[in-house]
Amino acid sequence: MAVLRKAILIGYDKLSQMIDSNTIDEEAVYFLSGKDVVNAIKNIQTPSVDSSKLVATDVTKTPDFAGQVAVSYGQIYIAESTEGPGAWRIVLLQPNDHL
Numbered sequence: 001m002a003v004l005r006k007a008i009l010i011g012y013d014k015l016s017q018m019i020d021s022n023t024i025d026e027e028a029v030y031f032l033s034g035k036d037v038v039n040a041i042k043n044i045q046t047p048s049v050d051s052s053k054l055v056a057t058d059v060t061k062t063p064d065f066a067g068q069v070a071v072s073y074g075q076i077y078i079a080e081s082t083e084g085p086g087a088w089r090i091v092l093l094q095p096n097d098h099l
Helices: 012-020 034-042
Strands: 007-009 030-031 069-072 075-079 087-091
Touching: 012 034
Parallel strands: 007 030
Antiparallel strands: 069 075, 075 087
């Protein structure tokens, strides 16, 4: 059983400032209100991706990001990295067998 030696009810903005300034007490347990948790989740920013770059058509060019998909001449490729045109890996599709 754990015993709380230092419990702190804190607002999300204050906790965020403490994280940014590296002043968190590692031995303390911080509690946020449910309202602060909901607001923090709403404020999470997702990285924006240019949807025109999600699927590429030219595998002779460097991928825009690792995991990018390309369709070229009926073949499907996935980018392993952004190290250059050699980062594309072909996806081999297995035939679908039916009895």
